[in-house]
Amino acid sequence: MSPPLPYPSRAEAHDWAVVLQVPPRHKLVVRRVHVDTPSSSIQVALRQHPNLREAATIDVLERHLEDEEYCSVLVSIGQDITEDQGPSSLWLGSPTVSCCTVVYPELSIKSEPRSSRTKLEEVARYTSPAPPESYGGDDLVTLTDCSPPLSNAQPSSTFGDEIRLLAQTIIDMGVAKSDASAQQQYRKLKIFSGNKPTPTGEEAFEVWREYTSQVLDEWTCSELVKRQRIMECLRPPTSTTIQMAKDQHADVTAHQMLETLVRAYGRTEDVGQLMKRHLDLCQKDGEELSDFLQRI
Incomplete structure (x- = not known):
């Protein structure tokens, strides 16, 4: 196993491919993979993506340690693959269930x-x-003499x-x-509609949310451009939800738009917590009505 390469960036992923003398357009890096995860699990997970099902080959080339438990894996795809075409994350179930992010080599413009x-x-x-050549004497011509006047409109x-x-x-x-x-050349967001079951080509909300949060921190553009890029990736009913939020608050930020989707589509409470909240809404035996209303 090669020396540690913690959290490779897009530029480092490009250099990694160059060192192995393979085309960067045919490579991607899977980050935060458990060291005991077999290569077959990574290959199967990549094959599940619609754009990779027909790929000629999917080969694990090399692994670099990130820490004692996790490593980065360089994968070769038998076709050109970019972040707009391939997955942004992978769910690997062996030996532990974990969400691994995907990094694509930086491509020069x-x-x-x-x-x-x-x-x-x-x-x-x-x-x-x-200026024409000088002949001396009376035939001497200067640059000023040969330059046409500004008012002369002759072709x-x-x-x-x-x-x-x-x-x-x-x-x-x-x-x-x-x-x-x-x-x-910016890192675009994946399409998200919020429909259940998750449509083909889209990802579950928690995966989409993690990827979007990371991309928002990487973008160096203005807040207006960030909001526009988020709206580009949304489809009804999520686009309707965000449009209502923008109508109520014209100065809503990109992170506030993401939080609005978290409240609408994220699961923040389990069944036990919801049941407890329901029981708390009931009036207790012997409880005065005024005390019940005050508690509610």
Whole structure:
């Protein structure tokens, strides 16, 4: 077993795959796996996901210890797999029932080819007006002499300016497109509707809640964007519940939206506690009505 690698991040998961010389797009890491869990249990749990049932291979490559009881497991999938396609967590029942989170290797964003940008810059540079050669004496011509006046609208005098403007516009568009692509690369939430039984492709509320809480802490965007991203993943009736909360409190935060769903769909009391609360609502023998109302 390899040296300890506690709680691998997405970047560490990428480096782990690179060290083993395997494509990061075909890999994922399962965290907090009990050290006695057999590889077959992990493979069976992954096969239960709809997008992995037809995968050519699912192989456990290596394990790294997190502590004395748990380890991280690097798994190879026989196809491209990303966080938008695969599971965010796994329930493993051997030797102990536990929920394990899934980490996907960080994938680099392809930037605009440098050669294309260089060519555009060369076009802008070589179309700039340059001073003609000097011949001395009365034939000496300066840059000021050859530069057209700003008020001159002749096509021959503005052609070079138009070419430079076009080249610079294309360069700016490429930079803006690259920035926009980087902003779209965020860890999306899983779809959640709250329907029973849990629809295919969705997860139980407690699993979805744990994943959402972790992602909310990782996002560095504004509170408005966080609320928008939560609404994107909700389906009726959960979306209706959150919309009612937003109508009552316009400044509701993303964490408050999550707490609203916890109160609506989370199980916070067992049957015994509910029965005790029911019995407490009954008037006791010999209890005065005023005392009963005060206790209620």
